[in-house]
Amino acid sequence: MRKGRKVEAGATAAKASRSFILKKNELLPLLPQEVIIFNILVRLRADKLYKFRSVCRSWYNLINDPFFIQSHLENSTPGLIIKRYIVDRKPIYQTDFKEMKDRKNTKQDLKFGNIGEVIGSCNGLVLLKTKRKRLSVANLITKQILELPSATSDNLNFDRQCGFTYVSEIGIYKLVHLLLDDYTLKCEVLSLGCSGCNTWRCVNGSSLSLLSEDEKWQFHGSETVTINGIVYFVGVRHVQSSSVHIVSFDAGAEVFHMIRAPIHDFTICDSFIELGGVLSFVQATDRFIFDTFNVWILKDWLKGTWVKQHAISIRKPSILGGTLHRIDSSDFVQVLSSFSHGGRKIILFQIKSFSGILSHITYDLDLNQESKIQFDIRGHPSGFYTHVNSLISPKLL
Template identity: 25%
Template sequence: METLPQDIIANILSRLPVKFLIQLKCVCKPWRSLISDPQFAKLHLKQTQKNSNFSRYRVLLITEPLESIACEASAEDLDDESKLILELEYPSAMKKTPDSDDLVDGWLDLGGSCNGLICAVFEHERIFLWNPTIREAKELANLNAFDPKASFSYGLGYDFLTDDYKVVRAARPSTANASNETEVEVLALKSNNWRRVQGLQSGTEIEGPGLFFHGTLHWLAARETGLKKIYVIVAFHMVEEKFYELVPVPDHVEESKDNTLVLGISGDCLCLFYGYDCENVFEAWLLKEYGIKSSWSRLFSVHRDILHGYKYWENALCYTKTGKVLIDYDGRELVWYDPKEKTSKTFTPGNHWDWFQPAIYIESLVSPNCYGATNV
């Protein structure tokens, strides 16, 4: 190995999973320096994204203890908890004190993930960027004051032009507020300052974390048009920092307070999970051509009786390469459902909280502390 050029060594190591690279930091000082280099993290991320043999996506269970599970878990893994669960640790930056086991005060909300980083928000007052794989976190600048009764949505994405990560915060005012426009601000990690940008048009509502895909953040949005409500996918361009309407949802997705709509990713396409209680049906749609409404194609449609188990809600998390849907039941169970075989496998994590919040992410070496000057 000593005779190999440094770029060859970097190329070889960049093809390994993160868990091995963390161990290999202990081999020698040059390897530790190489694996810790932000440029190597970018090289490794690029290799991971183009290597179809890697099971890229994992689901992080925000609970105690912190747990991570591969989205592509096999039936054998689901029967063996020691193979299925990877137990992680919360970073000291997100604890009350470095030696404490308790997180900082406040309810934890998740604001999306991008390239291994997760946006974590406590009571809409403190916000962190966090890589659970390498256990690093950075607290961002204080949030600006908005209507305290507003509904908030967050998103995390990457701006390829400036090589920077950006957090988007959207505040939909309460009904008591005279303005109906959703206010939006952006924080670029390198500057660590919040800036107001173009808001969403009046009457357009988004909820939940944004989904980063194709260099853009995406949300499902509802918009009132007279007496009718329509659903569309809106996008926020990370470079231009502007919202635009990408595409409406499939025509037959009609207004109903009982409907459940969830945006996801399948391979290199956006997908839409749709459950409607009135007909007891659960289905998934794939947007085969980005931004083209006519390219919506139904992946499957099943009767909900097959998906037994949940009491309050079902939240589809992702559609795997093997054709299974990973579903969160009530924040207490994970279900891998195979719509082709009409079979399912349920896993109930054991934890001290008796519930979890799920976050889909990938393992990476990207450190939030390599951007900007204010580190935690």
């Protein structure tokens, strides 16, 4: 059989298996062998699955089939990338991945050499920044890497002002680098996945009504959140009023919008995250004891409508295990990440005691329930990113 026919057969089996998933009462013995194999392989971890390509040619063709890769991505369990700063003979960054499932987590050391630090994640691909401030896209499972062209701007603060997102309507990945120069707002855009689009393009923000001769803007503790093709740049401050705004960029239509943050003053524990595909804001209600939080949801990103949807309280695990205890004023609480499990929205908190001991809590917003979680982090954690491992190849972008 020709290779093309084998790939086509793999795609046909994949489509047939998806219809089987919806029909739970069918008997396994009545299913074709290809469909059974598909339904088994698509549920495996990406690192295990990648090794099974060498089992036989039919498995190789199936695992490399685009339909299978997309189905595997949709079935994968989300987790957390932990970027650790290691000081040895030479300071380097190392990356761990912790797959989150209920109260358990599985650690995977994603060794990739000292090629750069992770500054973003999308569909199993990570955005890396090298010491020379060059960018690349890599898959930490397949070890494939795609070097990206240099940006045109000298303002290369990629850590907090660059978003990496996927525009599903056109099947293209985009990098968006926000530039703000007192009175001018614009961005550079690099499109991946289409021919002739391997150069940075400038998109100005003149459509925004925020800029005038007497107004001045600057970055203020900026961070970036990407959700469904929208890149949110959080922490653009209006100098005259000290109010904090959010610049959103629709990567599909390539247009800017600006909205106000839900509150005026921020604490060091406040954080913007994604919850259920929506931009959300976790706000500490006390400036001295960080044990109660309000969770705001952005209901309408075009109008900038925020709704306070949850009020939660958290406790910290005991050093000896067992019950949870009240957080005190010497504890520092940080929102690490958020993820969904079984359709439920979960926030991951880290509590650092005065003596430097780290403990972790997950809070299930749908069950209104907190749970302690074993989460050993060594070295010097310097960044946390929600991530899901996949077999998507950056070489095909």
